[in-house]
Structure formats: structure tokens, C-alpha cells
Amino acid sequence: MLRLEKLTKQYKTGDLALKDIDLLIPDGQVMALIGPSGAGKSTLIRCVNRLVEPTTGTIYLNETELSSLGQGELRRARRRMGMIFQEYALVERLSVMENVLSGRLGYVSFWRSYFRKFPQTDVDEAYRLLERVGLDHMADKRADELSGGQRQRVGICRALIQNPELLLVDEPTASLDPKTSRQIMRLVCELCKERKLSAIINIHDVFLAQMFAERIVGLQLGEIVYDGQPDGLTPDVLTTIYGEEDWESTIEKVKEEDHEEESKDSIFLASAK
Amino acid sequence: MSTVRIWKRPPFIKRAWLRWSLTIGGGLFVLVAIGTMDVNWQRVAAGAPRAERFIASFFPPDFASKSSDIWEGIFESLWMTVVSTVVGILLSIPIGLGAARNLAPRPIYLFFRGVLAVSRTFPEIIIALFAVKLFGFGPFAGIIALSIGSIGFYGKLLAEDIEDMDPVQAEAVKSTGSSWLQWLNYSVQPQVTPRMIGLAMYRFDINFRESAVLGIVGAGGIGATLLTTFDRYEFSSSATILLIIIGIVMAVEYSSGYIRKWVQ
Secondary structure, three states: OEEEEEEEEEOOOOOEEEEEEEEEEOOOOEEEEEOOOOOOHHHHHHHHOOOOOOOEEEEEEOOEEHHHOOHHHHHHHHOOEEEEOOOOOOOOOOEHHHHHHHHHHHHOOHHHHHOOOOOHHHHHHHHHHHHHOOOHHHOOOEHHHOOHHHHHHHHHHHHHOOOOOEEEEEOOOOOOOHHHHHHHHHHHHHHHHHHOOEEEEEOOOHHHHHHHOOEEEEEEOOEEEEEEOHHHOOHHHHHHHHOOOOOHHHHHHHHHHHHHHHHHHHHHHHHHO | OOOOOOOOOOOOOOOHHHHHHHHHHHHHHHHHHHHHOOOOHHHHHHHHHHHHHHHHOOOOOOOOOOHHHHHHHHHHHHHHHHHHHHHHHHHHHHHHHHOOOOOOOHHHHHHHHHHHHHHHHOOHHHHHHHHHHHHOOOHHHHHHHHHHHHHHHHHHHHHHHHHOOOHHHHHHHHOOOOOHHHHHHHHHHHHHHHHHHHHHHHHHHHHHHHHHHHHHHOOOOHHHHHHHHHHOOOHHHHHHHHHHHHHHHHHHHHHHHHHHHHHO
16 A cells, blocks of 8 residues: 655755645555646656655555655665656666566675576566566567567566565556557556556556556646546546647547457467467 | 748857857967968978988888897886776776766765866876886886876766766666665666776777887886887887887777677
């Protein structure tokens, strides 16, 4: 369970990115965070694992209060939160395997990681995850040899091998084509279900959010303006989040998508194996 | 309403008067500078045949008569180069890390930038003069000078390369809960290594060439031998030394190209 209380972030420039955000994400819930660029989605996610320091407010991950941890404790807390990035953020000159194993850095000593002597259990788990996303044959390829969708799957493995309680997902599909976007979103959601993970997924694409998330939070100028079911996103709601636009077609598309769901699932599973 | 809209690239300097005065002023400066250069063409003409004779006296290069001195000098230069490159690079790693703005807190950053600025202020030959006074004649003084020079060069370029790295890759590794050293090893090091290996080769090349100069102030290396051959008008031996230096520099050049491609 993740709990944000009165979370505020003001940047040095004076921009107020988040204003008194209160949010509770129960275990196992996949929540999509939508909103226009600059609404504070990225800041919110980064405040949770403190890649960005919140200005005021508290953050609880289960019983740990994240916002006041010292350096060592923060490192240990970060192990419990996996993060997936927009441009995949793989270390390009490292191999796929090294990238996945870097998710275990918080658990092994410096010298073990320096000589790449990870415990066998970690290596086993890495292979299992790579197999799960269909990339085990790529283990020794360098990360920059992979396609966008493959890189994002490696990014997912890196986050999951941390054995996290929470996934922080920052625009996972922004640099992917529509088909790969769906596959990645589906994969993230399936894995969350398998492992009973809760997740915050920042996403631009409203209808991907509706397709995959069980709860949608709309952020606008650092404030929550919508919090509810995916099907509660009416044109009016979208107008309050993003501003005036013709939303009817977006919503129509989602309804059509829902019917196609079944058949696509089977195709994806076949291609992932 | 179909007027033609003309487009021109906006000038780099917007203010017209400043633009023109800089252009005209710069042109005048170059003309005046060339005009004040006092070339005595008669002496140039007289020097031409002498230059011909001088260059001719380098041929054929004499590999035999001073060979033991020459090889001793070359090997001294080479090991000075190896030691000073290794020492310089090892020392410049912590300094470069400290001098990278995105890694070090402000006071540490300023301190190490200061260290780098000081070590780059003096050319190697001046540091060698000091080192010879401090430690006496010989290659040790040269090694000190070249190591300090390498720190200034390598530390600065390392710091700049770290500042240019992709911050998202670094952020991703940090978010896994890695320690600072692990973070360096997994996100910073892979990003800077290929370029830094290339630069290490380049610095090796510079140090070797510098070591040929340092001998002139008594700081060891082939330079002393080269100077002696010049003083004694043994130009065919000088030619040998120069050829060997050229050969070694070329060998380093080719292998560095090859190594860079291999580590990319």
C-alpha cells in the first residue's frame, strides 16, 4: 500500500509541480495517472522513490515513511520500488543480462557486482524473467542492439528482479508504436496481477489507460481533478483534465477496442514465448 | 493579400552597427598584423640554399654510430611515457569525478576544478624545470612533469565526459537502490569508458612526444641525446632519432584507431 499525504513539490525555479496531493493506492492496484504535459505526473512518481525530493508532505510505503529516510535507508527502500522509464533508460553499453542484474545492485556487495558475480539465485531469476518476456536468447546482446519494444521488456525485467512491492512506471509507451505499446502495457498489467504488485503508470495515451488500468487519476497543474473508474472518463472529465477538445472519438475507440481484447491476448502470448 | 514574404536568416549579431564595426575592425586588425610583420626577404633568399644543405646533411640517417645512446634514450622515453601515463590517469580518475558538476557537491567541484586549472596552467616543460630543480637531473623529474600534465588533460576531459552523460541511464541505476560505487560502476563507467580509452591512447602519444622535449631541460628521455647530436652537428644521428620518434607516434596512432573501434 502506498499512501501520499499532502505531498507538495516546488522546484527551485518556483514552479509548483504538485499541490497537496493525497492519494492512497491499495496493494495490487494498477493505477494510471493521466494529464497534460507539465501536470506533474513525472514529478509525482519521482517523489515516491525520491529521485526528486518532495518539498513537504509524507509518503508511506506500507509502514515505511519514505520522505524522511536517510541515505542508507533510502537505498534499502528503493529496492522495494521498481521503476520503468519512458526511453527505457537501459545502460546502452551493458549487456541485456547486466542490465537485468543491475536490478539486484541494492542486494549485493560492491565487489560482487563489480566482478559480475551475482548469486546463482539472481541469475536464475534473471533468466526466468527474460524467458517470461521472450528475450532469454538475447541475454548477452548489448542493450543498444535491441528494438524499442525489446528494450522496454528488459526495463521491465530490471524492475521486477528487484522483487518490488510497487512499480513506478513513467510513460512506458511514449516511444513505442501502437501495437508494441499495447503489448507492453498488457505485459506490465499481467505481471502486476501475477505478483500482486501495485503500480502507478504515468501515461499520455488516454485510451491505453482506459484499456488497462483499473483506476484512473487525472492530474492537472499539480492537482488531482479526477479519481475513479476508467469508464467514468466522460468528455466533460477529459475537458477538465486536458482542456476543450473533441473527446467523443477517443471514447468511441476505446469501446471498440474492448471487443477485440480477447483475440489479441492470444496473439501476444504466442509472440512473447 | 498575396504579397511576397521575403525570408532571410537572422544575423548572428543583431545590432547592425556592432556587426559592421566588428567585421571592419577584425579585417583591419588582420591587415595591420600582417603589415607589421617585418620579413627580410633577402635573408630568406639567402637562407634557402643553406636550408637545403642543412636538410641534406640529415641524409642518409645514421643508425649505427650512436645506436647504443639512441636506443637507451628511446627506451628511457618510452618507460617515462608508460609510467607517467598510468600514474597520471590513475590520479585523474578521482580528480575528474570530483570535478564533474553532476556528481560532486559545489565546494568539492570548485576545489577539483581549481586543481585541474592549476595543473593545466603550466606547460610540461616549465613543470619539468621545477622538477629538475627539486629532484635533480634524470627521468624522475620528467615523469613528475608528464604526470601532472596528464592529470590536467585527462581529468578535465573525464569530468566533461561525465557531465555529458545521459542522466536517465544514471537515474535508472540509482532507482534500483544501488550504492554510490555501484552506481558509478554500472551507469557512469560504461558511458564514459570508450572515449576515455581513446583519450588515454592520445595522452600516451602526447607524453611520448613531450618526453622528447623534456630531455632538453635535463628531465630524461631521448631529448638529451637529440640535443647532443644537434650540438655536435651529427645531423645524420638526429635524423635517426626523429625517424624513430615518427615511427613510434605512428604506431601509437594506428593502434589507437584500432583499439577505439574495438571498445566502442
